Amino acid sequence: xxxxxxxxxxxxxxxxxxxxxxxxxxxxxxxxxxxxxxxxxxxxxxxxxxxxxxxxxxxxxxxxxxxxxxxxxxxxxxxxxxxxxxxxxxxxxxxxxxxxxxxxxxxxxxxxxxxxxxxxxxxxxxxxxxxxxxxxxxxxxxxxxxxxxxxxxxxxxxxxxxxxxxxxxxxxxxxxxxxxxxxxxxxxxxxxxxxxxxxxxxxxxxxxxxxxxxxxxxxxxxxxxxxxxxxxxxxxxxxxxxxxxxxxxxxxxxxxxxxxxxxxxxxxxxxxxxxxxxxxxxxxxxxxxxxxxxxxxxxxxxxxxxxxxxxxxxxxxxxxxxxxxxxxxxxxxxxxxxxxxx
Amino acid sequence: xxxxxxxxxxxxxxxxxxxxxxxxxxxxxxxxxxxxxxxxxxxxxxxxxxxxxxxxxxxxxxxxxxxxxxxxxxxxxxxxxxxxxxxxxxxxxxxxxxxxxxxxxxxxxxxxxxxxxxxxxxxxxxxxxxxxxxxxxxxxxxxxxxxxxxxxxxxxxxxxxxxxxxxxxxxxxxxxxxxxxxxxxxxxxxxxxxxxxxxxxxxxxxxxxxxxxxxxx
Ligand SMILES: Nc1ncnc2c1ncn2[C@@H]1O[C@H](COP(=O)(O)OP(=O)(O)OP(=O)(O)O)[C@@H](O)[C@H]1O
Ligand SMILES: [Mg+2]
Numbered sequence: 001x002x003x004x005x006x007x008x009x010x011x012x013x014x015x016x017x018x019x020x021x022x023x024x025x026x027x028x029x030x031x032x033x034x035x036x037x038x039x040x041x042x043x044x045x046x047x048x049x050x051x052x053x054x055x056x057x058x059x060x061x062x063x064x065x066x067x068x069x070x071x072x073x074x075x076x077x078x079x080x081x082x083x084x085x086x087x088x089x090x091x092x093x094x095x096x097x098x099x100x101x102x103x104x105x106x107x108x109x110x111x112x113x114x115x116x117x118x119x120x121x122x123x124x125x126x127x128x129x130x131x132x133x134x135x136x137x138x139x140x141x142x143x144x145x146x147x148x149x150x151x152x153x154x155x156x157x158x159x160x161x162x163x164x165x166x167x168x169x170x171x172x173x174x175x176x177x178x179x180x181x182x183x184x185x186x187x188x189x190x191x192x193x194x195x196x197x198x199x200x201x202x203x204x205x206x207x208x209x210x211x212x213x214x215x216x217x218x219x220x221x222x223x224x225x226x227x228x229x230x231x232x233x234x235x236x237x238x239x240x241x242x243x244x245x246x247x248x249x250x251x252x253x254x255x256x257x258x259x260x261x262x263x264x265x266x267x268x269x270x271x272x273x274x275x276x277x278x279x280x281x282x283x284x285x286x287x288x289x290x291x292x293x294x295x296x297x298x299x300x301x302x303x304x305x306x307x308x309x310x311x312x313x314x315x316x317x318x319x320x321x322x323x324x325x326x327x328x329x330x331x332x333x334x335x336x337x338x339x340x341x342x
Numbered sequence: 343x344x345x346x347x348x349x350x351x352x353x354x355x356x357x358x359x360x361x362x363x364x365x366x367x368x369x370x371x372x373x374x375x376x377x378x379x380x381x382x383x384x385x386x387x388x389x390x391x392x393x394x395x396x397x398x399x400x401x402x403x404x405x406x407x408x409x410x411x412x413x414x415x416x417x418x419x420x421x422x423x424x425x426x427x428x429x430x431x432x433x434x435x436x437x438x439x440x441x442x443x444x445x446x447x448x449x450x451x452x453x454x455x456x457x458x459x460x461x462x463x464x465x466x467x468x469x470x471x472x473x474x475x476x477x478x479x480x481x482x483x484x485x486x487x488x489x490x491x492x493x494x495x496x497x498x499x500x501x502x503x504x505x506x507x508x509x510x511x512x513x514x515x516x517x518x519x520x521x522x523x524x525x526x527x528x529x530x531x532x533x534x535x536x537x538x539x540x541x542x543x544x545x546x547x548x549x550x551x552x553x554x555x556x557x558x559x
Contacts, residue, residue, distance in 0.1 A: 087469035
């Protein structure tokens with residue numbers, strides 16, 4: 001992605017929750033930039049401070065120190081009125097959807113428009129149009145209770161789009177959904193990002209969410225920024241312990257390799273190549289094969305995303321042949337051993 | 343029982359309904375904003391105001407803890423000052439309203455409290471101001487609960503109106519007292535009770551029904 005305008009600039013942002021006898025440093029001196037039009041992931045373990053961080057992006061939470069600059073404006077310096085006006089450019093969707101249960105789908109999507117005084121007819125028209133984008137035009141008269149989780153999140157997305165925002169903040173937007181529906185929602189977000197050039201900030205604790213749609217990612221650990229960079233770089237070579245924790249266990253979940261095995265490699269597919277031909281071609285070209293211990297990959301439009309843990313041949317020559325093959329097609333296998341898996 | 347008695351009961355029903363409905367409506371006109379005030383100034387709420395909240399909560403509690411019969415007597419001078427008399431249907435509307443306001447306020451507050459804070463957060467994230475958060479988000483969400491609360495409150499006022507009837511107000515209460523108690527006409531007493539039970543039932547059930555009808559979750 002080419003150099004772009006910076007929409008969010010965070011300078012040494014910290015958030016400390018204090019009460020009488022305790023103090024929690026939820027966000028600890030985080031500085032980062034979010035580019036206009038990108039999908040930016042913020043990932044971390046539970047309690048890492050992700051929600052707190054994202055809530056400072058629309059000033060639902062006040063910073064304790066540091067500054068959040070949105071589109072050149074310091075959020076901390078805005079008046080209440082200016083804050084509300086700014087929030088209208090920053091839509092947010094939530095894990096729990098937060099739809100109004102007593103209003104129809106259409107009325108839910110109309111709300112942000114009602115807030116700014118759009119006329120009834122115009123509201124309905126815009127709301128219908130947004131529901132069409134999320135594929136729910138046939139549910140306008142339904143109530144949220146009649147929808148599935150995925151459909152509710154679609155309504156929330158339509159409601160967010162009705163504001164015509166510059167940024168969409170997603171706090172664990174797919175965490176309440178099963179993997180298939182998560183996929184669908186992520187594809188929708190990706191589609192919206194491309195079509196509308198809408199900047200999306202995604203908070204998640206699931207690596208596969210980041211892996212699937214984010215351009216860049218920030219790994220937050222214990223309130224601190226542990227790692228920041230292009231998803232493909234961070235995934236290929238996680239540097240920090242936090243990153244390794246987050247990236248590797250997704251495969252090690254049903255830990256297939258034993259610690260002594262020095263022939264295990266992690267292969268990351270970052271969208272440059274299709275997964276299937278890579279393995280098939282290995283056999284075709286080199287006559288060697290690898291043992292796939294675990295795979296967490298998916299193919300979108302024939303392009304592979306995700307990662308695999310493979311076992312290379314034990315024989316040193318064959319081992320090298322396989323290694324060279326991967327390198328030649330632009331994939332850098334990362335040796336995995338006890339030390340890396342932690 | 344003769345036709346005069348029947349017409350007395352008819353008149354009683356109409357007076358009772360008149361007192362009940364007018365008092366309930368007046369109590370809601372003041373009680374709803376009161377309840378909203380209690381809600382929004384509460385701890386951690388959108389317009390947190392400790393002192394204001396404490397004062398208004400205290401006033402509501404004081405009025406709620408006074409037995410209605412005593413409040414009736416206590417308010418006689420006030421009623422006279424407003425209506426010019428302390429006797430009759432119109433006069434009983436004053437204490438009925440005053441006594442019901444804090445009940446309504448508390449019930450409204452409670453209904454609004456049922457709405458999770460995440461709804462407020464969603465509203466804030468859309469740039470809604472405090473008034474919009476209440477009007478466009480919290481109240482519509484609380485509507486079914488507000489409706490069933492209204493039915494309960496109306497029934498309460500109806501009961502109070504019978505008490506007010508004893509202290510110079512009209513309605514079924516006065517009827518029961520005058521004919522049933524002072525003149526030992528048990529049939530009138532019995533009939534009055536029956537009519538009251540039926541009216542309360544009708545109000546309660548229609549409240550439940552409306553609440554169910556409009557609830558979508
Ligand atoms: N309002 C608050 N008051 C006090 N402490 C808080 C508050 N909000 C969050 N915290 C604390 O700040 C830390 C970070 O919380 P946060 O919700 O940002 O984590 P998270 O990364 O979003 O976690 P999860 O994945 O579980 O949602 C936690 O220790 C939490 O207990
Ligand atoms: Mg969170």
